[in-house]
Amino acid sequence: MPLSAAFTRQCLDLLGAANIVTEPERLRVYECDGLSAYRTLPELVALPETAEQVLALMRLCREQRVPVVPRGAGTGLAAGAMPVAGGIVVGLSKMNRILALDPLNRTATVQPGVRNLAISEAAKAHGLFYAPDPSSQIACSIGGNIAENAGGVHCLKYGLTVHNVLQIKLATIDGELLTLGGPGLDAPGYDLLALAIGSEGLLGIVVEATVRLLPLPPATRVLLSAFPSVEQAGAAVAAVISSGLLPAGLELMDNPAIRATEAFVHAGYPLDAAALLLCELDGLPEQVAADSERAIAVLTAAGASEIRSADDEAQRKRFWAGRKAAFPAVGRIASDYYCMDGTIPRKHLAEVLRRISEMSAEFGLAVVNVFHAGDGNLHPLILYDNGVDGEFAKAEAFGGKILELCVAVGGTITGEHGVGSEKIPYMCVQFGSGELQQFQRLKRAFDPYALLNPGKAVPTLHRCAELGRMHVHRGELPHPDLERF
Amino acid sequence: MAADRSAELREHIERAAATNTPLRIVGGNSKAFYTGPGAGVELLEVAEHTGIVGYEPSELVVTVRAGTRLAELEAALAGHGQMLGFEPPYFGADATIGGTLACGFSGPRRPFAGSARDFVLGCKIVNGLGEELNFGGQVIKNVAGFDVSRLMVGALGSLGLLLQCSLRVLPRPETETTVAFAPSEAAAAIEFMNRLAGRPWPLSALAYAGGRVRARLSGASAAVSAAATKIGGDIDAGGDAFWQDLREQRLPFFQQPGNLWRIAMAPAAPQPELAGDWLLDWGGAQRWLKTRESAESVHRACAAAGAQARLFRGEAAPDRQRIAPELAALQRRVRQAFDPLGLFVPLPD
Numbered sequence: 064m065p066l067s068a069a070f071t072r073q074c075l076d077l078l079g080a081a082n083i084v085t086e087p088e089r090l091r092v093y094e095c096d097g098l099s100a101y102r103t104l105p106e107l108v109a110l111p112e113t114a115e116q117v118l119a120l121m122r123l124c125r126e127q128r129v130p131v132v133p134r135g136a137g138t139g140l141a142a143g144a145m146p147v148a149g150g151i152v153v154g155l156s157k158m159n160r161i162l163a164l165d166p167l168n169r170t171a172t173v174q175p176g177v178r179n180l181a182i183s184e185a186a187k188a189h190g191l192f193y194a195p196d197p198s199s200q201i202a203c204s205i206g207g208n209i210a211e212n213a214g215g216v217h218c219l220k221y222g223l224t225v226h227n228v229l230q231i232k233l234a235t236i237d238g239e240l241l242t243l244g245g246p247g248l249d250a251p252g253y254d255l256l257a258l259a260i261g262s263e264g265l266l267g268i269v270v271e272a273t274v275r276l277l278p279l280p281p282a283t284r285v286l287l288s289a290f291p292s293v294e295q296a297g298a299a300v301a302a303v304i305s306s307g308l309l310p311a312g313l314e315l316m317d318n319p320a321i322r323a324t325e326a327f328v329h330a331g332y333p334l335d336a337a338a339l340l341l342c343e344l345d346g347l348p349e350q351v352a353a354d355s356e357r358a359i360a361v362l363t364a365a366g367a368s369e370i371r372s373a374d375d376e377a378q379r380k381r382f383w384a385g386r387k388a389a390f391p392a393v394g395r396i397a398s399d400y401y402c403m404d405g406t407i408p409r410k411h412l413a414e415v416l417r418r419i420s421e422m423s424a425e426f427g428l429a430v431v432n433v434f435h436a437g438d439g440n441l442h443p444l445i446l447y448d449n450g451v452d453g454e455f456a457k458a459e460a461f462g463g464k465i466l467e468l469c470v471a472v473g474g475t476i477t478g479e480h481g482v483g484s485e486k487i488p489y490m491c492v493q494f495g496s497g498e499l500q501q502f503q504r505l506k507r508a509f510d511p512y513a514l515l516n517p518g519k520a521v522p523t524l525h526r527c528a529e530l531g532r533m534h535v536h537r538g539e540l541p542h543p544d545l546e547r548f
Numbered sequence: 549m550a551a552d553r554s555a556e557l558r559e560h561i562e563r564a565a566a567t568n569t570p571l572r573i574v575g576g577n578s579k580a581f582y583t584g585p586g587a588g589v590e591l592l593e594v595a596e597h598t599g600i601v602g603y604e605p606s607e608l609v610v611t612v613r614a615g616t617r618l619a620e621l622e623a624a625l626a627g628h629g630q631m632l633g634f635e636p637p638y639f640g641a642d643a644t645i646g647g648t649l650a651c652g653f654s655g656p657r658r659p660f661a662g663s664a665r666d667f668v669l670g671c672k673i674v675n676g677l678g679e680e681l682n683f684g685g686q687v688i689k690n691v692a693g694f695d696v697s698r699l700m701v702g703a704l705g706s707l708g709l710l711l712q713c714s715l716r717v718l719p720r721p722e723t724e725t726t727v728a729f730a731p732s733e734a735a736a737a738i739e740f741m742n743r744l745a746g747r748p749w750p751l752s753a754l755a756y757a758g759g760r761v762r763a764r765l766s767g768a769s770a771a772v773s774a775a776a777t778k779i780g781g782d783i784d785a786g787g788d789a790f791w792q793d794l795r796e797q798r799l800p801f802f803q804q805p806g807n808l809w810r811i812a813m814a815p816a817a818p819q820p821e822l823a824g825d826w827l828l829d830w831g832g833a834q835r836w837l838k839t840r841e842s843a844e845s846v847h848r849a850c851a852a853a854g855a856q857a858r859l860f861r862g863e864a865a866p867d868r869q870r871i872a873p874e875l876a877a878l879q880r881r882v883r884q885a886f887d888p889l890g891l892f893v894p895l896p897d
Binding site: 165166167168169170189190214218222223225226239242243245246248250251252253254257258260261262278279280281301304307308309346347350353354406408409410435438439473476478479480481482490493494495497501504505506507520521 | 662663688693695718834870875
């Protein structure tokens, strides 16, 4: 149902014409997020400048039962910020100020539209940084990071967004402003802060956040090791972790990824390696020296054919250049790619990579693997050509098989990108009807009319039935309480 | 010792639901002082539901039944050079991992390694409808669905019975050394601790007790000894015992008369205006107050200082903690989402 003229007028009254977008050519910007294969043109985008405006909009939308899709920087990869028909998009990009930086308490208090990297840049003068570093950190916003519980390269040691946020102010659909968490390390009552982080805009809109800052490590070393097989590289990851090391980052690239990135950025990667591991160690210089000695021994024993070490920043940047440019590099060798995000127990790395390569042959679509091996967080990039009829559908089907495989080995359909619109069908694979109904009841405790980001993140049972996606668990019929059609 | 009592526990909850009998979940009964009185309520006993279900050191993950003794779990991890990063207090030999998570307790390592909830990766629960549900998983990164597992931590069993959980574990540091600094006043100690925590020292605990700041350093021995030399102070040979006694509240401070309040606040913030004795842990983010002041005065002074107080041990006052009205209303709705019949004893307020 289109938005009424009266509703649009009320939005204009609340925010002013400068903060309301209704012209089709300007609305195009908001039709998708980083997953551009999923698009819906919104009718109205509101760009509030203050928390009060967000609250007023929420009250209006609740009163008129208009769905609200929150949007940060639009860099998400799961169509979580894709507009919904009959709803509005609330973009937080104009709320982009760092409100306070407190070096003694080691916190930054920021508006939701502040870019992830801007926090670390501001904290640097105090010898501090904000740890979560999703690959889009130059552009993505902290509000979006909180909605998705964003990760990054350094999660293994420094944690996810949920481990690095102390307090948020959440605007509810009722137009109330809730303070979750506190200025210390916890707050009384239920841990609603942990619940809100990663809730993909289904529970409220973050209008302010206080994040933890950590001291910058004085020394960092990156070890680049080459392996003659992906299996050995996978086993090396497990061996590094078993040895008691906790690397700041542990990243794996397979041969297609090595070739694609080498051609793009000339990082000097060994082209004949089947797999390459980047292991970053940081801390006091003495700690880094002790850790790298141990890491080199472990990597050698695991069959590394070559190990290089980078200490100075220029060298480290060169090692990382290929990894960081992996996505654009793949963009050069294929007209389109589809990035997956499953996580698996590390022990299944080699097996899952082998299955993915078999599936690649079955589907006739090439795959490039570059991922957070230390966390078991896979990012297979499925290459396809959108110009060829039916290829995206084939890529989606292939991606779906990968996610089902992740669930089958005890993993999850999404490690850090979120479910959004994209992975809704696979939520029905990962969870049974009891869990999905529990999610829905929890959602209603915050949003009784299901107006916040509807259709995303958590499917209804009916949606699972429509999709024909069934969770088969211990041979029991999934979602038994549903009629079958 | 390992035994799967999931079926009996679920049946007990189903029976209670059918007869509308309120339940109070109890593990090792080591933290009854904290959960408040539950007189006249039927007990749901979890202590027999025990065993480590899965533990693979190379995955840094352990999956354990809720009634498993904390001591058994810690011993199993130590056998592989690993540990629970949140250094939970026991408060009794029979402490269980389920009770520890339900209370959400973390020890001195918390500000540097993470809290109980930070290490929870997944859990199996029985909600107030008697449904056995699985949330999260055994992997470090998982953003599928709402983070119900972490919501369970600190909920005191009021959202459901924790049957089993998967926890991330950490490698044990090669060495730990404690440094004690010259006596100082509280205000100076607060500033000193926070300046220390703002530098990249390998800290794993930081407290102010008995007029002195102590810092524990952890890591490779070369790094720990270099740091111990550079930050000054004296090596405290009794450091390990000190942190153990702080973790278990056995220091003389805790033996004084009066109520024990736990106060959560910004670590560098000045002390709330309250008469009593103070001990500052977590670099100042968790402060312990021994006082005879009324709950009203404690809450008022804490609110004025941007702090939040919770009665930890003491006379069973109704006014243990204060939660903003709009949050309290939301908490009730959240509770209803898990336990519509109100079977499980609610959070104290």
